[in-house]
Amino acid sequence: MRLPLPDLAAMDAWGRKLADALLPGDVIALTGGLGAGKTTLARAIIAGLGHEGEVPSPSFAIIEPYDPPAVRLPLVHADFYRLNHPDEAQEIGLDDYREGAVLIAEWPDHAGGFAHEPGCLSITLEVVEDGRIAIVEGGADWLGRIPV
Template sequence: MIVDLPDLAASEAFAQRIAAALRSGDVVALSGGLGAGKTTLARGVIASLGHEGEVPSPSFAIIEVYDPPAVRIPLVHADFYRLEDPAEVEEIGLDDYRHGAALLAEWPEHAGGFAHEAGCLSIMLESTEKGRRAIVTAGPDWLERGAWI
């Protein structure tokens, strides 16, 4: 499925639809090169889930955690860009952070990828003339959610 995101408002509206359908245990895997718009979408999802104020980019810390009641469901926002080996996800304790939470993952391929998980929504962002385009692949858990998009 392809979603056109001609401007920031379109990315925010798309993020809002993802957030409305998001459940604990899900992964939103955000791929695409530098400046593709991954953090923008992640910030939109976090804000749509209720978070108010700044959303720091996790590019330095690798993982940022958001807990209810500030957000509707527990959330982990990760940027795996700096991982040199997918085995490092164990060292940073990702499984513990993910327990009961949804995961927003930038540079998912640096963590070994998540597309094998039934709850993974894979979003590949590309630049277009004006804005961005998202190529979306939904895992089986998402397909049962009806017209979430």
């Protein structure tokens, strides 16, 4: 599916709809170059799950967990850009953080990729003019659940 997200308001609105659809164990895999809008979409999803206030970019910490009651579901926001090898995702304890949580992953391919998981929604962001287009592809668990 190709979804136009022409401005920040569209990005925020769709991110919040995605948040409403999320179930524990889901992965939102965000692909796209620097400045494509990965963190912007992650922020909208995290806000949609109930988090109030700032959402730091996890580019330095790599993993940023959020826990109820501040959010509806436990979630982990990760930016794997700085990983040199997929094994490093396990070394920093990714599996422990993921237990029962939603994973929002920037640069998922640096962690080995998650597209083989049925709960993975792969979103590739492309810059078009002033806005973005999202190319969205869901695993089996996402059938009939992807908001538009």
